[in-house]
Amino acid sequence: MERRFWTFSGGDGPTRESRRESEGASPELFVDVHCHCLPGLDDGPEDQSGALALCEALAADRIATVVATPHQLGRYDGRCRAPQVRRAVAQLNRCLQEAHVPLTVVPGADVRLDERIVDLLQSDGILTVGDNGRYLMLELPHEIFVDPSVLMAALAQSGVGAVVTHPERHSFLARDPQHVRQWASCGVALQITAASFLGEFGWHSERAAWDFLHERLPVLVATDAHDTVHRPPRMTEAYNLLVHHLGGRAADILCVENPRRLLAGQDLLRLGDEAL
Numbered sequence: 001m002e003r004r005f006w007t008f009s010g011g012d013g014p015t016r017e018s019r020r021e022s023e024g025a026s027p028e029l030f031v032d033v034h035c036h037c038l039p040g041l042d043d044g045p046e047d048q049s050g051a052l053a054l055c056e057a058l059a060a061d062r063i064a065t066v067v068a069t070p071h072q073l074g075r076y077d078g079r080c081r082a083p084q085v086r087r088a089v090a091q092l093n094r095c096l097q098e099a100h101v102p103l104t105v106v107p108g109a110d111v112r113l114d115e116r117i118v119d120l121l122q123s124d125g126i127l128t129v130g131d132n133g134r135y136l137m138l139e140l141p142h143e144i145f146v147d148p149s150v151l152m153a154a155l156a157q158s159g160v161g162a163v164v165t166h167p168e169r170h171s172f173l174a175r176d177p178q179h180v181r182q183w184a185s186c187g188v189a190l191q192i193t194a195a196s197f198l199g200e201f202g203w204h205s206e207r208a209a210w211d212f213l214h215e216r217l218p219v220l221v222a223t224d225a226h227d228t229v230h231r232p233p234r235m236t237e238a239y240n241l242l243v244h245h246l247g248g249r250a251a252d253i254l255c256v257e258n259p260r261r262l263l264a265g266q267d268l269l270r271l272g273d274e275a276l
């Protein structure tokens with residue numbers, strides 16, 4: 001498979017990059033902004049012990065903070081309401097403290113595209129990343145492509161940035177990654193799944209994951225983990241691969257800095273910006 005990689009020369013410089021690659025990358029702790037870790041709410045863990053096992057795997061993957069993002073709307077319409085998610089997050093944090101798992105969970109959601117989203121945000125029906133009102137994780141329908149431009153513009157008008165979850169696993173966008181360019185004016189960001197860089201979702205998604213890095217939209221990496229067997233977190237492996245191909249500074253932007261900024265409600269960085 002042909003890959004086009006960024007040649008990224010900002011930040012630490014080639015000498016330190018080479019040393020980092022040969023020694024094995026040792027990133028700071030990650031923030032994972034997309035994970036289905038709450039028990040019994042969606043297609044994540046069925047119960048508290050499954051949730052605890054997933055959280056232990058997240059901590060072992062060097063993740064210090066995870067945004068719990070159960071599915072909202074779509075086939076989960078009417079379930080996983082915002083107050084229910086907040087309660088589940090508080091309960092899971094108590095469980096983690098008792099089990100001495102070094103992980104903090106904050107509320108969020110993986111929200112399926114829906115014409116009611118702006119209204120539901122105002123009525124506390126759906127959740128933003130970290131419950132901070134700044135970014136919304138937006139999941140497009142998998143079966144067909146529905147143009148989200150109108151919704152993205154409406155969200156931007158109300159001060160909310162859309163983060164399109166796993167565009168590399170959407171067949172229409174994977175075939176035509178350049179399609180996302182039209183969303184840049186709405187402050188849209190792209191969230192790529194860590195395992196996609198490792199080929200876990202097939203070569204179409206793998207190729208698209210790398211291709212999206214060439215677009216002039218902010219990109220960040222998250223696990224979208226659901227369990228410890230079929231959909232485990234693979235952040236550290238993806239980070240190491242990104243360091244190998246792009247260099248440490250770009251990998252840090254994708255896996256460390258942009259996820260932290262997203263959770264803090266700050267502006268995101270774009271790969272290749274000359275100011276970096």
Ligand SMILES: [Fe+2]
Binds near residue numbers: 036224
């Ligand atoms: Fe998800």
